[in-house]
Amino acid sequence: MDSALIPKGVKRCPIGQFALFIAVVGAVLLWGVVAMLLIYIKGLNQTNMNNAYGFALWIWADLAVIALGGGAFFTGLLRYIIGKDELKNIINYAVLIGFVCYSSALLILAIDVGQPLRAWFIFWHANVHSMLTEVAFCLTCYFGVLTIEYVPLVLENRQVDKVPFFHHLSHNMHGIMAIFAATGAFLSFFHQGSLGGVSGVLFGRPFGFRTGINIWPWTFFLYTWSAAACGPCFTIFITRITEMVTRKKLVKDNVIDLLAKIAGWMLLTYIIAKIIDTVYWATVTAPAMGFTLMDFYSNNPGSVYGIWILIAEVGICGLLPAVMLVSSGIRRNPTLLFIAVTLAAIGACLNRWVMVLQTQAVPVLSFEEWFTYMPSWQEIATTILPVAYGIIMIALSYRYLPIFPQERELNPIEGGK
């Protein structure tokens, strides 16, 4: 039924099967939309946030998807600016994942504010000293860049490409893509960093606060670095998941290997920097504010924030995948590679989790207790909503757009064109 829309020379599942898949994921999406409407109509009292937990699941989700979407800017930088030509075979997918991640972040932000109709105040009454202002400006601009990077892909759809104007537009946009890749990398450096600064500048919150250079806390640089390391890992992770679902090889091993190797070195250098930062914070910054390291990791209900979380983030989901990825033997084993990129992606999410949630949970006044928080179903549904949206976007793009340039070569159709 939709064969005229499917790229030439590739095979796709029957439309009925595809429609059923979209319907199932669409039901999840609808659940999220219902929760979103409830929040818009009734307000943020639909969440389990409170005056101690002003930042919670949504802010974590924002920070996490932006870190994971970092594969777009970093792969673009490697492909267009540094000249790693092999990455042209995965850049489309990196852009698509980035587009999904960033549009999700904007959606969550739009739900998260108490007065959504005033959200534009962040641009109109901008406070240039606020990290959130920088995030809002750079994130919005970068989303524009990602849209520009994604549009040529849409224009390459078989039917759209038949229109001469769209054909030429797509061709010309590809021609100047290096400019947008450079712009994207520039913008990403700042908004990824600013997201790191969101907790890093909070000198009233000793768990999140970091010293730094001039106005930038160390977390500013660490966030950009970790996004550049873990973003490509997430791109590989989603590529592998897509290959599993479609039961096809979509990207050649040498491409994945190159990206994994670069991500591994980025991750290794990041984690060394992160360890140095943690040691300095634990031995100098926090004690100057009256806290020992274990004040942040003990005496909390159920040890939700026990020292295990630091070990999990830095060791199991940081150092371990970094070593796995830089070792060519391990990296070239598909199963171990998948484990490594999964751990790296979890590590980035864990880092964002503690910097948002644990920063709020730690009691600062000596006569207060730890604050606990469990998200409401509305918060969970609206956080899953972007995941469902992402799956649908990827499914549609995969079905109708030439996302993977090597797919035809890797999966020749007998007698087909």
Added chain:
Amino acid sequence: MDQQKNKKYGMVIDLDKCTGCGSCMVACMAENNVPFREDDTDKLLSVSWMQVYRLSNGKAFPQTEECYLPRPCQQCEGHHGHSPCVSVCPATATDYDMHTGIVSQIYTRCFGCRYCMAACPYHVRQFNWWDPVWPTGMERSLNPDVSVRMRGVVEKCSFCFSRYQTSMNKAFLEGRRELEEHEYQTACTQACPAGAIIFGDLNNPKHAVHKLAQPDLAHEGKPRNPKAFRLLERLGTNTKVYYLSNREWVRKAGDNEVKKA
């Protein structure tokens, strides 16, 4: 503008006098149209600009001692007005006033991102999770000088700023530019039956707050009175609310300290 040469309104709260009666909280709510709900038992969801904490020395009877600590907004100055909350607000909905040292909140500009709440270690910033619903007839008893707030915005203690404006208007009409100490007093100060809350200009040597706290202006207002302390002094928030106590354990409870091995 130099904060040290202007007014710097602040508070001194004598914790040895405070009985924890809660009059300050009630007066604050009435003065500032602070919203409340039918069931306001979850204190993490309710709004109270002034909150009274109960502190304990943690010792068993008969050494048990308790102390009540009223906590208004600490009106942090930080370094040169760089208070924790003001610097982070993305929409400039909160401001540090160099003329008075008061941290303001513009309710109609706040869009409810709650970054300021995440930044404030004192939990003085509270969110309107619901629209205010006043019991029938109560709308008529609301303070006309203080705007009521809507759902989805952050609010906090303003040192009863509307009273400052009213007093300044009166002074201007009388051809004055300066206020007497008694002309601008917060609702909690006036309501405290024990006289535990004292309010005034910390920069004015004639004001009681200055005499009690003895702020060292050369060192970001650190109290020279050995019985006085500020909450979380080590963070560099440079607050304008000073607490007094003769009891050492109370003074120590004001900040965190790394115990030496």
